[in-house]
Amino acid sequence: MRSIDLVLGLPESMQLPVPASVSTAAVVREELLSWQIHEETDVVCFLSLVIGEMDPIQTAVDDLDVVHRSDFTVVDDDTFYIYAEMDVRAVDRRLWSAIDRRAILVPPIVYTDDGTLQLTILGDEEALSRTMNRVPDEITVNVTRVGEHRHSIASLAGRLTHRQFEALTVARDLGYYEVPRKTALSDVASELDCSESAASTLLRKGERTLVNAALGN
Template identity: 55%
Template sequence: MKSVDLTLSLPAWMQLPMPDHIASDAVVREELLSWQVHPDGETVSFLSLVVGDLAASQTAADDIEVIQRTSFTSIDDETFYAYVTMENREADSALMNTLQIPGLVLVPPVVYTDEATMQVTVLGEEDTLSSVVARVHDDVSVSIERVSDHGRLGGSLAGRLTRRQFEAVEVARDLGYYAVPRTASLAEVAAELDISESAASSLLRRAEQALVDAALVR
Protein backbone atom coordinates (compact mmCIF):
# COMPACT_ATOMS: atom_id res chain seq x y z
CA MET A 1 0.00 0.00 0.00
CA LYS A 2 1.40 3.39 -1.06
CA SER A 3 0.42 7.01 -0.57
CA VAL A 4 1.03 9.86 -3.00
CA ASP A 5 1.02 13.58 -2.22
CA LEU A 6 -0.17 15.65 -5.18
CA THR A 7 -0.32 19.39 -5.82
CA LEU A 8 -3.03 20.45 -8.24
CA SER A 9 -3.02 23.88 -9.89
CA LEU A 10 -6.60 24.74 -10.82
CA PRO A 11 -7.66 26.82 -13.82
CA ALA A 12 -9.81 29.89 -13.21
CA TRP A 13 -13.06 28.11 -14.16
CA MET A 14 -12.54 25.54 -11.39
CA GLN A 15 -11.82 28.07 -8.66
CA LEU A 16 -14.52 29.38 -6.34
CA PRO A 17 -15.10 32.96 -7.52
CA MET A 18 -14.04 35.42 -4.81
CA PRO A 19 -15.66 38.91 -4.74
CA ASP A 20 -13.32 41.66 -5.93
CA HIS A 21 -13.67 43.58 -2.66
CA ILE A 22 -12.23 40.70 -0.60
CA ALA A 23 -8.47 40.82 -0.02
CA SER A 24 -6.52 38.00 -1.62
CA ASP A 25 -4.97 37.08 1.74
CA ALA A 26 -8.30 36.85 3.59
CA VAL A 27 -7.82 33.07 3.62
CA VAL A 28 -4.24 31.96 4.23
CA ARG A 29 -4.93 28.23 4.32
CA GLU A 30 -8.00 26.00 4.19
CA GLU A 31 -8.09 22.36 5.23
CA LEU A 32 -11.12 20.56 3.81
CA LEU A 33 -11.86 18.00 6.53
CA SER A 34 -15.06 16.34 5.35
CA TRP A 35 -17.60 16.69 2.56
CA GLN A 36 -20.74 15.04 1.27
CA VAL A 37 -22.66 15.39 -1.97
CA HIS A 38 -26.39 15.46 -1.23
CA PRO A 39 -28.57 12.64 -2.66
CA ASP A 40 -30.01 14.96 -5.32
CA GLY A 41 -26.49 15.56 -6.65
CA GLU A 42 -27.24 19.28 -6.87
CA THR A 43 -25.61 20.42 -3.63
CA VAL A 44 -22.58 19.58 -1.53
CA SER A 45 -21.81 20.30 2.13
CA PHE A 46 -18.33 20.48 3.61
CA LEU A 47 -16.47 21.29 6.81
CA SER A 48 -13.20 23.19 6.65
CA LEU A 49 -10.60 24.39 9.13
CA VAL A 50 -9.53 27.84 7.95
CA VAL A 51 -6.63 30.10 8.83
CA GLY A 52 -7.57 33.64 7.88
CA ASP A 53 -9.91 36.55 8.45
CA LEU A 54 -13.26 35.31 9.78
CA ALA A 55 -15.17 38.55 9.13
CA ALA A 56 -13.88 38.80 5.55
CA SER A 57 -14.74 35.14 4.93
CA GLN A 58 -18.28 35.65 6.20
CA THR A 59 -18.69 38.66 3.91
CA ALA A 60 -17.31 36.72 0.96
CA ALA A 61 -19.64 33.78 1.61
CA ASP A 62 -22.65 36.12 1.64
CA ASP A 63 -21.61 37.50 -1.76
CA ILE A 64 -20.80 34.24 -3.55
CA GLU A 65 -23.91 33.23 -5.46
CA VAL A 66 -23.38 29.44 -5.37
CA ILE A 67 -23.13 29.33 -1.56
CA GLN A 68 -26.50 28.56 0.00
CA ARG A 69 -25.82 28.25 3.72
CA THR A 70 -22.91 28.78 6.11
CA SER A 71 -22.01 28.41 9.75
CA PHE A 72 -18.74 29.69 11.23
CA THR A 73 -17.16 28.81 14.58
CA SER A 74 -14.19 30.81 15.81
CA ILE A 75 -11.26 28.93 17.37
CA ASP A 76 -8.94 31.90 17.95
CA ASP A 77 -8.18 35.25 16.34
CA GLU A 78 -6.91 33.68 13.11
CA THR A 79 -8.49 30.22 12.91
CA PHE A 80 -12.08 29.05 12.50
CA TYR A 81 -14.29 26.23 11.29
CA ALA A 82 -16.52 26.82 8.27
CA TYR A 83 -19.50 24.59 7.51
CA VAL A 84 -20.79 25.39 4.03
CA THR A 85 -23.57 24.10 1.78
CA MET A 86 -23.28 25.17 -1.86
CA GLU A 87 -24.20 24.20 -5.38
CA ASN A 88 -22.32 21.17 -6.65
CA ARG A 89 -20.75 22.92 -9.63
CA GLU A 90 -19.56 21.18 -12.78
CA ALA A 91 -16.04 22.18 -11.76
CA ASP A 92 -16.40 20.46 -8.38
CA SER A 93 -17.72 17.26 -9.94
CA ALA A 94 -14.93 17.23 -12.54
CA LEU A 95 -12.33 17.60 -9.81
CA MET A 96 -13.69 14.98 -7.44
CA ASN A 97 -14.41 12.48 -10.22
CA THR A 98 -10.68 12.45 -10.88
CA LEU A 99 -10.15 10.92 -7.46
CA GLN A 100 -13.10 8.53 -7.45
CA ILE A 101 -11.28 5.42 -8.63
CA PRO A 102 -12.15 1.97 -7.24
CA GLY A 103 -9.47 1.00 -4.74
CA LEU A 104 -8.31 4.59 -4.24
CA VAL A 105 -8.78 6.40 -0.91
CA LEU A 106 -8.60 10.18 -0.60
CA VAL A 107 -6.95 10.97 2.76
CA PRO A 108 -8.25 14.14 4.48
CA PRO A 109 -7.55 16.94 4.75
CA VAL A 110 -7.52 18.39 1.26
CA VAL A 111 -5.43 21.55 1.65
CA TYR A 112 -5.90 24.80 -0.25
CA THR A 113 -2.99 27.21 0.09
CA ASP A 114 -4.68 29.72 -2.21
CA GLU A 115 -7.64 29.78 -4.60
CA ALA A 116 -5.74 27.95 -7.32
CA THR A 117 -3.55 25.49 -5.39
CA MET A 118 -4.87 22.28 -3.89
CA GLN A 119 -2.88 19.56 -2.14
CA VAL A 120 -4.23 16.03 -1.75
CA THR A 121 -2.97 12.69 -0.47
CA VAL A 122 -4.29 9.51 -2.04
CA LEU A 123 -3.81 5.96 -0.84
CA GLY A 124 -3.92 2.72 -2.79
CA GLU A 125 -2.04 -0.02 -4.56
CA GLU A 126 0.69 1.09 -6.96
CA ASP A 127 -1.22 0.18 -10.13
CA THR A 128 -4.24 2.17 -8.94
CA LEU A 129 -2.18 5.21 -7.97
CA SER A 130 -0.49 5.25 -11.37
CA SER A 131 -3.85 5.93 -13.02
CA VAL A 132 -4.61 9.08 -10.98
CA VAL A 133 -2.48 11.52 -12.94
CA ALA A 134 -3.87 10.20 -16.23
CA ARG A 135 -7.41 10.99 -15.03
CA VAL A 136 -6.73 14.59 -14.05
CA HIS A 137 -8.61 17.11 -16.19
CA ASP A 138 -6.52 18.53 -19.04
CA ASP A 139 -6.87 22.06 -17.61
CA VAL A 140 -5.39 21.03 -14.26
CA SER A 141 -1.63 21.02 -13.72
CA VAL A 142 -0.48 18.24 -11.38
CA SER A 143 2.81 17.70 -9.55
CA ILE A 144 3.79 14.57 -7.62
CA GLU A 145 5.37 15.78 -4.38
CA ARG A 146 6.02 12.51 -2.57
CA VAL A 147 5.45 8.77 -2.92
CA SER A 148 5.84 6.68 0.22
CA ASP A 149 4.64 3.69 2.18
CA HIS A 150 1.52 4.70 4.09
CA GLY A 151 2.63 3.81 7.61
CA ARG A 152 2.18 7.03 9.52
CA LEU A 153 -0.24 8.51 12.00
CA GLY A 154 -3.33 10.20 10.60
CA GLY A 155 -4.01 13.92 10.80
CA SER A 156 -3.22 17.10 8.95
CA LEU A 157 0.17 17.75 10.57
CA ALA A 158 0.97 14.82 12.86
CA GLY A 159 0.51 12.52 9.87
CA ARG A 160 3.95 13.64 8.67
CA LEU A 161 5.63 12.13 11.75
CA THR A 162 6.83 8.61 12.38
CA ARG A 163 5.47 7.04 15.53
CA ARG A 164 8.80 7.55 17.28
CA GLN A 165 8.91 11.22 16.27
CA PHE A 166 5.34 11.68 17.50
CA GLU A 167 6.24 10.06 20.82
CA ALA A 168 9.27 12.34 21.20
CA VAL A 169 7.32 15.52 20.49
CA GLU A 170 4.52 14.42 22.84
CA VAL A 171 7.00 13.68 25.66
CA ALA A 172 8.85 16.97 25.09
CA ARG A 173 5.62 18.93 25.16
CA ASP A 174 4.32 17.19 28.31
CA LEU A 175 7.60 17.82 30.14
CA GLY A 176 7.61 21.51 29.24
CA TYR A 177 10.36 21.51 26.62
CA TYR A 178 8.18 23.65 24.34
CA ALA A 179 6.81 25.84 27.11
CA VAL A 180 7.60 29.57 27.12
CA PRO A 181 9.74 29.93 29.11
CA ARG A 182 11.12 26.39 28.74
CA THR A 183 10.68 24.29 31.89
CA ALA A 184 12.39 21.05 30.81
CA SER A 185 15.81 20.39 29.32
CA LEU A 186 16.82 18.22 26.40
CA ALA A 187 18.51 15.91 28.91
CA GLU A 188 15.16 15.37 30.68
CA VAL A 189 13.45 14.59 27.38
CA ALA A 190 16.20 12.14 26.47
CA ALA A 191 15.95 10.44 29.87
CA GLU A 192 12.19 10.03 29.51
CA LEU A 193 12.65 8.53 26.04
CA ASP A 194 15.58 6.37 27.30
CA ILE A 195 17.93 7.59 24.56
CA SER A 196 21.02 9.81 24.38
CA GLU A 197 20.75 13.60 24.22
CA SER A 198 22.12 13.63 20.67
CA ALA A 199 19.54 11.04 19.59
CA ALA A 200 16.74 13.03 21.26
CA SER A 201 17.92 16.23 19.61
CA SER A 202 18.01 14.58 16.18
CA LEU A 203 14.58 13.02 16.71
CA LEU A 204 13.00 16.33 17.73
CA ARG A 205 14.67 18.32 14.93
CA ARG A 206 13.47 15.86 12.31
CA ALA A 207 9.96 16.00 13.76
CA GLU A 208 10.03 19.80 13.86
CA GLN A 209 11.22 19.95 10.26
CA ALA A 210 8.39 17.64 9.18
CA LEU A 211 5.81 19.73 11.04
CA VAL A 212 7.08 22.99 9.58
CA ASP A 213 7.07 21.51 6.07
CA ALA A 214 3.53 20.24 6.60
CA ALA A 215 2.30 23.57 7.96
CA LEU A 216 3.80 25.41 4.97
CA VAL A 217 2.67 22.65 2.55
CA ARG A 218 6.17 21.73 1.39
Protein backbone atom coordinates in the same frame (compact mmCIF):
# COMPACT_ATOMS: atom_id res chain seq x y z
CA MET B 1 -0.98 0.60 1.40
CA ARG B 2 0.54 3.06 -1.03
CA SER B 3 -0.28 6.72 -1.36
CA ILE B 4 0.70 9.71 -3.41
CA ASP B 5 1.00 13.37 -2.39
CA LEU B 6 0.03 15.89 -5.05
CA VAL B 7 0.04 19.65 -5.45
CA LEU B 8 -2.55 20.72 -8.00
CA GLY B 9 -2.70 24.08 -9.72
CA LEU B 10 -6.33 24.84 -10.52
CA PRO B 11 -7.23 27.13 -13.41
CA GLU B 12 -9.40 30.12 -12.59
CA SER B 13 -12.45 28.36 -14.07
CA MET B 14 -12.23 25.69 -11.35
CA GLN B 15 -11.81 28.09 -8.44
CA LEU B 16 -14.66 29.60 -6.47
CA PRO B 17 -15.27 33.20 -7.54
CA VAL B 18 -14.01 35.70 -4.96
CA PRO B 19 -15.47 39.24 -4.84
CA ALA B 20 -12.97 41.93 -5.82
CA SER B 21 -13.50 43.56 -2.43
CA VAL B 22 -11.97 40.53 -0.66
CA SER B 23 -8.18 40.42 -0.56
CA THR B 24 -6.54 37.18 -1.67
CA ALA B 25 -4.45 37.47 1.52
CA ALA B 26 -7.59 36.93 3.62
CA VAL B 27 -7.12 33.14 3.43
CA VAL B 28 -3.70 31.83 4.45
CA ARG B 29 -4.67 28.16 4.51
CA GLU B 30 -7.83 26.07 4.42
CA GLU B 31 -7.97 22.43 5.44
CA LEU B 32 -10.98 20.52 4.18
CA LEU B 33 -11.54 18.05 7.00
CA SER B 34 -14.73 16.23 6.07
CA TRP B 35 -17.29 16.27 3.28
CA GLN B 36 -20.37 14.42 2.02
CA ILE B 37 -22.01 14.69 -1.40
CA HIS B 38 -25.78 14.20 -1.58
CA GLU B 39 -26.25 12.87 -5.09
CA GLU B 40 -30.03 13.28 -5.07
CA THR B 41 -29.74 17.07 -4.61
CA ASP B 42 -26.24 17.71 -6.04
CA VAL B 43 -25.27 19.39 -2.77
CA VAL B 44 -22.03 18.90 -0.87
CA CYS B 45 -21.77 19.48 2.88
CA PHE B 46 -18.29 20.10 4.21
CA LEU B 47 -16.29 21.17 7.25
CA SER B 48 -13.08 23.19 6.89
CA LEU B 49 -10.54 24.64 9.28
CA VAL B 50 -9.22 27.98 8.08
CA ILE B 51 -6.34 30.28 8.98
CA GLY B 52 -7.20 33.80 7.87
CA GLU B 53 -9.47 36.78 8.36
CA MET B 54 -12.94 35.56 9.23
CA ASP B 55 -15.03 38.68 8.54
CA PRO B 56 -14.13 39.20 4.85
CA ILE B 57 -14.28 35.46 4.22
CA GLN B 58 -17.73 35.25 5.77
CA THR B 59 -18.89 38.14 3.60
CA ALA B 60 -17.51 36.43 0.49
CA VAL B 61 -19.17 33.11 1.34
CA ASP B 62 -22.52 34.83 1.99
CA ASP B 63 -22.31 36.43 -1.47
CA LEU B 64 -21.76 33.15 -3.33
CA ASP B 65 -24.92 31.94 -5.09
CA VAL B 66 -23.80 28.30 -4.92
CA VAL B 67 -23.70 28.35 -1.10
CA HIS B 68 -27.06 27.53 0.53
CA ARG B 69 -25.98 27.61 4.17
CA SER B 70 -22.86 28.39 6.16
CA ASP B 71 -21.84 28.52 9.80
CA PHE B 72 -18.61 29.94 11.24
CA THR B 73 -17.09 28.96 14.59
CA VAL B 74 -14.11 30.84 16.03
CA VAL B 75 -11.11 28.86 17.31
CA ASP B 76 -8.85 31.82 18.07
CA ASP B 77 -7.98 35.24 16.61
CA ASP B 78 -7.11 33.93 13.15
CA THR B 79 -8.37 30.35 13.03
CA PHE B 80 -11.97 29.21 12.57
CA TYR B 81 -14.19 26.43 11.30
CA ILE B 82 -16.55 26.73 8.34
CA TYR B 83 -19.48 24.38 7.86
CA ALA B 84 -21.18 24.94 4.51
CA GLU B 85 -23.71 23.40 2.16
CA MET B 86 -23.22 24.28 -1.50
CA ASP B 87 -24.05 23.13 -5.00
CA VAL B 88 -21.71 20.63 -6.62
CA ARG B 89 -20.49 22.45 -9.71
CA ALA B 90 -19.74 20.73 -13.03
CA VAL B 91 -16.07 21.70 -12.68
CA ASP B 92 -15.99 20.09 -9.24
CA ARG B 93 -17.31 16.84 -10.65
CA ARG B 94 -14.65 16.89 -13.39
CA LEU B 95 -11.93 17.11 -10.77
CA TRP B 96 -13.24 14.61 -8.25
CA SER B 97 -14.38 12.09 -10.86
CA ALA B 98 -10.70 11.60 -11.66
CA ILE B 99 -10.33 9.69 -8.38
CA ASP B 100 -10.45 5.98 -9.16
CA ARG B 101 -13.18 3.97 -7.39
CA ARG B 102 -10.45 1.87 -5.73
CA ALA B 103 -8.63 4.93 -4.42
CA ILE B 104 -9.60 7.30 -1.62
CA LEU B 105 -8.79 10.88 -0.68
CA VAL B 106 -7.08 11.17 2.69
CA PRO B 107 -8.10 14.27 4.66
CA PRO B 108 -7.25 17.01 5.09
CA ILE B 109 -7.29 18.47 1.59
CA VAL B 110 -5.32 21.71 1.84
CA TYR B 111 -6.00 24.91 -0.08
CA THR B 112 -3.15 27.42 0.16
CA ASP B 113 -2.86 31.15 -0.41
CA ASP B 114 -1.00 30.62 -3.69
CA GLY B 115 -4.03 29.00 -5.29
CA THR B 116 -2.79 25.43 -5.12
CA LEU B 117 -4.50 22.33 -3.74
CA GLN B 118 -2.53 19.77 -1.73
CA LEU B 119 -3.95 16.29 -1.32
CA THR B 120 -3.06 12.69 -0.58
CA ILE B 121 -4.61 9.78 -2.47
CA LEU B 122 -4.41 6.23 -1.16
CA GLY B 123 -4.79 3.02 -3.16
CA ASP B 124 -2.94 0.29 -5.03
CA GLU B 125 -0.53 1.19 -7.85
CA GLU B 126 -3.09 0.62 -10.60
CA ALA B 127 -5.72 2.81 -8.91
CA LEU B 128 -3.19 5.59 -8.34
CA SER B 129 -2.01 5.35 -11.95
CA ARG B 130 -5.57 5.52 -13.31
CA THR B 131 -6.27 8.54 -11.11
CA MET B 132 -3.21 10.39 -12.42
CA ASN B 133 -4.20 9.67 -16.02
CA ARG B 134 -7.71 11.06 -15.46
CA VAL B 135 -6.72 14.45 -14.06
CA PRO B 136 -8.08 17.14 -16.45
CA ASP B 137 -5.42 18.54 -18.77
CA GLU B 138 -5.89 22.13 -17.61
CA ILE B 139 -4.80 21.22 -14.06
CA THR B 140 -1.07 21.31 -13.35
CA VAL B 141 0.15 18.36 -11.28
CA ASN B 142 3.25 18.17 -9.10
CA VAL B 143 3.95 14.82 -7.43
CA THR B 144 5.77 15.46 -4.15
CA ARG B 145 5.82 11.91 -2.74
CA VAL B 146 4.96 8.33 -3.70
CA GLY B 147 5.35 5.41 -1.33
CA GLU B 148 3.96 3.42 1.55
CA HIS B 149 1.27 5.36 3.43
CA ARG B 150 2.48 6.45 6.84
CA HIS B 151 0.78 9.82 7.18
CA SER B 152 -0.80 10.78 10.47
CA ILE B 153 -4.22 12.37 9.89
CA ALA B 154 -3.99 15.59 11.85
CA SER B 155 -4.68 19.24 11.21
CA LEU B 156 -1.69 21.55 11.47
CA ALA B 157 -3.72 24.73 10.95
CA GLY B 158 -5.39 24.20 14.30
CA ARG B 159 -2.05 23.78 16.06
CA LEU B 160 -0.11 26.76 14.68
CA THR B 161 -1.04 30.39 15.19
CA HIS B 162 -1.35 32.55 12.08
CA ARG B 163 1.94 34.29 12.92
CA GLN B 164 3.79 31.01 13.56
CA PHE B 165 2.51 29.63 10.26
CA GLU B 166 3.63 32.80 8.47
CA ALA B 167 7.08 32.68 10.09
CA LEU B 168 7.66 29.04 9.19
CA THR B 169 6.49 29.65 5.62
CA VAL B 170 8.82 32.65 5.20
CA ALA B 171 11.75 30.73 6.70
CA ARG B 172 11.19 27.79 4.38
CA ASP B 173 10.79 29.97 1.30
CA LEU B 174 14.00 31.87 2.08
CA GLY B 175 15.97 28.65 2.51
CA TYR B 176 16.38 28.83 6.29
CA TYR B 177 15.75 25.09 6.59
CA GLU B 178 17.99 24.07 3.70
CA VAL B 179 21.19 22.12 4.41
CA PRO B 180 23.43 24.05 4.34
CA ARG B 181 21.29 27.01 5.41
CA LYS B 182 20.83 29.56 2.61
CA THR B 183 19.67 32.53 4.66
CA ALA B 184 20.13 34.05 8.08
CA LEU B 185 17.65 34.59 10.89
CA SER B 186 18.03 38.34 10.30
CA ASP B 187 16.62 37.90 6.77
CA VAL B 188 13.63 36.00 8.13
CA ALA B 189 13.07 38.72 10.73
CA SER B 190 13.29 41.43 8.07
CA GLU B 191 10.69 39.69 5.92
CA LEU B 192 8.40 39.32 8.94
CA ASP B 193 9.03 42.94 9.97
CA CYS B 194 10.03 41.99 13.50
CA SER B 195 13.16 41.65 15.64
CA GLU B 196 15.47 38.63 15.38
CA SER B 197 14.44 37.64 18.89
CA ALA B 198 10.74 37.70 17.95
CA ALA B 199 11.40 35.75 14.74
CA SER B 200 13.40 33.14 16.66
CA THR B 201 10.60 32.74 19.20
CA LEU B 202 7.98 32.31 16.47
CA LEU B 203 10.07 29.68 14.71
CA ARG B 204 10.94 27.75 17.86
CA LYS B 205 7.35 27.68 19.09
CA GLY B 206 6.09 26.62 15.67
CA GLU B 207 8.77 23.96 15.35
CA ARG B 208 7.95 22.62 18.82
CA THR B 209 4.29 22.37 17.87
CA LEU B 210 5.09 20.47 14.67
CA VAL B 211 7.50 18.11 16.44
CA ASN B 212 4.88 17.35 19.10
CA ALA B 213 2.31 16.71 16.37
CA ALA B 214 4.69 14.38 14.53
CA LEU B 215 5.44 12.43 17.71
CA GLY B 216 1.80 12.19 18.72
CA ASN B 217 1.80 14.66 21.60
